Amino acid sequence: MEESILPASLKDKVIEIGAAVSLQDVATYGQLQEIQDKSFRMRTVVNAWERQQTSERELRSRYAKWLLITLSVQMMFVNIAFFMIGLGYLSVEKWVATTFIMTVFGEVAAMTFIVVKYLFPEGASAVLALIERL
């Protein structure tokens, strides 16, 4: 390529002349800047995700706590009612007692389902996909 402008005395020193040196070839600064920018974006996303996760975990924890308290109170109430009916302190129709107890246990099962399904969702695949795009 440029061998024609090389003096004869230099030709034996050169095996091959490659492409012209571009700014990118010597731009360590630019390359570092790019890596740092990418790293900064990544850290920003991960930090935001971490804060969001912590916040959501605390919220879920509060929900779960109050749900458990509510369910415990309800279960206790059902058990008391059960024993009161059994001991004759409370008199209700058999179908009412059966329906009441079955309803409460159905409610407990539904609550458990809700807790498992919505309070503990699947992994953060969306965030991982975002990180991959970065």
Add this chain to the structure above:
Amino acid sequence: MPTNVPTPVTPAMTRREIEERATEILVRHGLFTIPIDLVTLANREGIKIHNAKFSEDGLSGMVAKRAGATTILVDQSEPPFRKNFTIAHELGHLYLHLIGDGEFIDSMIDLFRVETPDDIASEHKRKEVQANQFAAALLMPRQLVMETYTDVKDIKELARIFNVSETAMAIRLSQLGLA
């Protein structure tokens, strides 16, 4: 090493004169900003810079000037900041030593050559030292280093800002009495 094409005896330029020469060139081309863009400088001067594969191990770069056409070749396998310094070194030979036609072939040793008392007697060593001083002044101008150093003291960060190796920056800071 300079080849058999005769070149004038190296004038005894002081470090300050070399610094001023490098700064004058950068200012003239409007490139007195960091990081110093040597590729643009060379393009504006009509100098061709190419990557090359050399036949001898240890060769880092060479500059050849023939009938006004100048070509600089740098070892294609060198990392970016080393290429940058090699280009600056070859530009040093061009601006300081290649008055007429001629060429310089530089090895790694030449690029790391610093001034010692022995160099006074050696024309070749003196030229290499001067080319290194010019390269340092070109890539890390005194004024810009001083200004940047007031805010940034970390050598690693300064090297990144000026697009040079940490070694080159450490030597420069030492020369400027900053470290």
